[in-house]
Amino acid sequence: GAGVSQSPSNKVTEKGKDVELRCDPISGHTALYWYRQRLGQGLEFLIYFQGNSAPDKSGLPSDRFSAERTGESVSTLTIQRTQQEDSAVYLCASFRSGSSDEQFFGPGTRLTVL
């Protein structure tokens, strides 16, 4: 597709359940980022993938959060044993090194933990 896509667009889950969020980056973009945006706040960096290098996980808030990416394709963000404070919009962005240096953002997944 032409842009970054994310699925699902909305996810409601019960506290303690695991959730998996998906991001399809723009084809050819080597870098992929996950951010979290809590209500009324700015974006918090979570994790960054660049090609086949080890990901930068410095923004993951706890060991309940993990993410995977195979090559330069789809990424999944997994949150285990969800808590109410995990409720937020999770945004994915992709970036092609050496290009306009612009990150292109997906529409986000709104996660609500009851």
Place this chain on the structure above:
Amino acid sequence: AQSVTQPDIHITVSEGASLELRCNYSYGATPYLFWYVQSPGQGLQLLLKYFSGDTLVQGIKGFEAEFKRSQSSFNLRKPSVHWSDAAEYFCAVDFSGGYNKLIFGAGTRLAVHP
């Protein structure tokens, strides 16, 4: 710690009036600077960016921003606001030297009165 501050949480202007949104970042080597806009129900869109050179940068939709090293600021301006400019504006800073690992401010919500 590296940080980005947007002092104004909410701003209201009249259509046709001028606009300035403030952004300050914590001191460090000259970072890469960005302004993004997030409209209701839409993803983030890049308005403009500064990497080097002329400190006054022009962006899309008639926006411009000026980098002032002495003040660690990158304020966004528009001479005449349109009703369609109502949105949330985020300043973002890349302290990672081009790896595009962005730190976002908390955002400024702009309302436009007719």
